[in-house]
Amino acid sequence: MALPRSDGSTLLSHLESVEKSQGAMPPAELLEYRCTRIPKELAGIYSDFNEISRRRTFSENGPNPISFVEIEAWSNLVGTRVSQFRLDLFCKLDGIWLRAYREANKQ
Numbered sequence: 001m002a003l004p005r006s007d008g009s010t011l012l013s014h015l016e017s018v019e020k021s022q023g024a025m026p027p028a029e030l031l032e033y034r035c036t037r038i039p040k041e042l043a044g045i046y047s048d049f050n051e052i053s054r055r056r057t058f059s060e061n062g063p064n065p066i067s068f069v070e071i072e073a074w075s076n077l078v079g080t081r082v083s084q085f086r087l088d089l090f091c092k093l094d095g096i097w098l099r100a101y102r103e104a105n106k107q
Contacts (some may be wrong), residue, residue: 050072
């Protein structure tokens with residue numbers, strides 16, 4: 001993904017530019033690449049967070065934080081119990097995601 005293509009650009013840079021230009025969630029390939037760059041022990045939690053995050057709501061002010069109701073609904077749909085530890089991680093990841101989004105979309 002980070003290797004140069006025939007035109008000199010990388011697939012990674014292309015996917016990141018698509019993400020920035022669309023102002024939305026990144027393409028699945030980019031999410032997958034990012035998931036492989038985190039410790040394997042956290043890959044499942046990060047993947048679950050991204051699954052929930054892709055369905056987050058937006059308002060005129062940008063993305064909304066993921067609510068406990070949304071996490072509970074996701075948990076029921078996938079048939080898994082969300083432990084307090086995992087819930088805390090989801091909340092921390094959401095805060096990081098929101099800060100990164102705001103930083104990347106400053107006007």
